[in-house]
Amino acid sequence: MADPMQQARQLLPCPFCGSSDSEMQQAQAEHYVQCLECEASTSLLGSRREARELWNRRAALRAAPEWQPMETAPRDGTAVLVAIDGSDIPQPCRFRERVGWVIAWDEWRIPAHDGPLGWMPLPAAARPQGVKDAT
Secondary structure: OHHHHHHHHHHOOOOOOOOEEEEEEEOOOOEEEEOOOOOOOOOOOOOOOHHHHHHHHHHHHHHOOOOOOHHHHOOOOOOOEEEEOOOOOOEEEEEOOOEEEEOOOOOOOOOHHHHHHEEOOOOOOOOOOOOOOOO
């Protein structure tokens, strides 16, 4: 199992070119992260931690999932985020055998004419700062 402190110090791949070849740089008393492949970098920041957090926040946005075709969606009851025709708000849904797609929280069946247009995995559950898993 990876050390959480070590993981927090690691740099994610470049948010622009995807290269894992990036490193922390220092200019006088300020710090920044720079990709050695495409030379993208963060702005100058007051600490290594701030530079790393900004770099990793950008990289995490690049890694965000995209909408997938419904034919590839899980049909084992797993909740996923679904784009529904006629709605501008994606809904958490799951597939139920002999019923079809339903809204996850109230089991409302999605009519065929509103059929799901695409899906993506649900994001990780949000937790207030300082709250830890029970494990």
